[in-house]
Amino acid sequence: MKRLILASSSPRRKELLSMNLLSYEVIPSTIQEVMDPSLSPEELVCSLARQKAEDVFGLHSEHVVLGADTIVVNNGTVLGKPAGREEAFAALRSLSGRTHTVYTGVCILSEGVERLFSVSTDVTFWELSEAEIEYYVNSGEPFDKAGSYGIQGLGARLVQSIAGDFYSVVGLPVSRVVRELESFGISAVSQEDDI
Ligand SMILES: Cc1cn([C@H]2C[C@H](O)[C@@H](COP(=O)(O)OP(=O)(O)OP(=O)(O)O)O2)c(=O)[nH]c1=O
Numbered sequence: 001m002k003r004l005i006l007a008s009s010s011p012r013r014k015e016l017l018s019m020n021l022l023s024y025e026v027i028p029s030t031i032q033e034v035m036d037p038s039l040s041p042e043e044l045v046c047s048l049a050r051q052k053a054e055d056v057f058g059l060h061s062e063h064v065v066l067g068a069d070t071i072v073v074n075n076g077t078v079l080g081k082p083a084g085r086e087e088a089f090a091a092l093r094s095l096s097g098r099t100h101t102v103y104t105g106v107c108i109l110s111e112g113v114e115r116l117f118s119v120s121t122d123v124t125f126w127e128l129s130e131a132e133i134e135y136y137v138n139s140g141e142p143f144d145k146a147g148s149y150g151i152q153g154l155g156a157r158l159v160q161s162i163a164g165d166f167y168s169v170v171g172l173p174v175s176r177v178v179r180e181l182e183s184f185g186i187s188a189v190s191q192e193d194d195i
Pocket residue numbers: 007008009010011012013028029052068069070071072081102144145146147149150151152155169170171
């Protein structure tokens with residue numbers, strides 16, 4: 001029986017799958033992500049998701065492997081995870097009072113089959129004061145997150161509205177993923193299993 005392997009070190013992706021799936025194993029990929037600047041945002045997240053999935057599938061090709069990647073694109077600029085405080089400040093200042101797009105790419109691999117797709121969500125930030133930005137950076141939350149914020153945490157207060165899938169912003173479009181996984185023979189937790 002094929003098992004699902006999540007090729008990710010992201011605690012958010014793990015949580016989102018746990019909410020929905022019977023069982024899976026986590027084997028994070030160890031690749032150095034290669035970003036090709038000539039790619040569109042959709043192509044870029046798909047390429048990074050595929051790199052992560054292929055890395056783990058290379059060693060576990062008897063199972064189903066899922067890789068994902070999330071980026072924030074603001075006015076044509078790709079914002080990944082900030083390298084430090086200054087980058088986090090700059091990213092949050094640039095997102096203030098504007099609408100940006102969060103892209104999450106997903107790659108699911110099984111022997112002879114590949115499913116590759118991306119989901120985009122528009123997120124609008126309130127106008128942020130310097131004091132608000134400083135408070136948020138000091139919380140430490142921006143540092144392991146694309147775009148320097150987490151919509152699921154303290155960062156919720158920065159967000160005025162979203163158009164699209166909330167869970168995709170958090171790192172995994174989980175309802176689409178659950179449906180795609182069914183065609184690989186990986187099924188979601190049923191009502192009875194919960195009782
Ligand atoms: C925009 C946003 C991103 N994020 C996170 C999701 C991802 O974990 C991270 C983007 O980095 P990724 O490079 O997509 O993922 P990762 O390095 O955390 O994990 P791995 O490569 O091992 O799968 O940003 C949030 O948690 N909340 C948000 O609102």
